[in-house]
Amino acid sequence: MATASKPVPGRDETAVQRADRNWNELAQELRVTQTGTQILTAFLLTLPFQPRFADLSSRQETHYLVLVGLAVLTTALMVAPVSLHRFLFQRGRKPEMVRVADRLTRVGLITLALVVIGTTTFVFDIVLGEPATWIAAAACTVLLLALWLGLPWRIGRSDPLE
Template sequence: MIGYTTKRDAIGPQALGGGPQRCAVRLAGGDRKESVGADTRLREVARRAGSADSDIVPKEPQPLPPTPRNETPEERADRNMVELLQELRVLQTGVQILFAFLLGVAFTSRFPQLTAFQRDTYVVTLLLTVITSAVLATPVALHRGLFQRGVKPRIVALSSLYAEVGLAFLALALNGAVLLLMDLVLGRIAAITITTATTVMFAGLWFLVPWALRRM
């Protein structure tokens, strides 16, 4: 029987690829290309991810919300009372200085030469200073008189009211002292002008500004 050989069989492995070694080289080259292509794709994915992260704007840290004081009503009343007494201590120092100054005026050599208006201004200012001292000391008397009675919140509310009234009397007493001194030094018209300006100043700083802040 006549045997037929195909062209592939006639050519042989050397004619096709140059032998098994050359085939192995070709396979290694293909694997190397696939590896390089995979690395390229990974670098491209990483580059895109990096650019996407760079487009994200970092958010600024938000401030923490204020937390309420963890205190009972009694503790809040105690704290408010301590703060109020410290404020009254500052006011009483100013009242004592003003009162000492007015007492010393009465013993000066020029005091008998004062006019009727100046004497009246002096007496009214001295009395306003005494009233101021009494009103500002009332919270201390309330705290001592109602000690351990379980009414601390009521004491704080009344003491705050007395402090505001004491501020009003203190402003009047200070303006009275300004009027008396300016009348002695500069004359009646200048004294009235300066006293009006100081009255407006005290009213604005001590009463109008807190009132406006409460309404905001």
């Protein structure tokens, strides 16, 4: 995403218009990630109330608690731009708001990837046992790296006019 201070080739817009556009684009992205993050966090928070939760090993309990912590952190990071917008609304600080919200969202995507990988491995560990956990972790990591980093990197390297 272009920041509010850098001009975008092919766009004739003021810094304020650019900040507005960047904020709107970021808000659309957040709508998708916030919902998924909140559902994943809610799923994790309900697990202790399931009958089989008492059967977890101490390693699995630790894994679970790390996941809950990461999920809460991810939710906080993904919702923080909303709070930022609410407190800075109509104060003429949109370029700064876009820059900070972009950083929060980037870190949130990293923690979201960790939660998705961790939750996948947790479920595979419970259902199939530890050997399947490593396969699930590797597959999930490769998938997220390919789609969340590899694909954008590849498209970013190609000619935009192709």
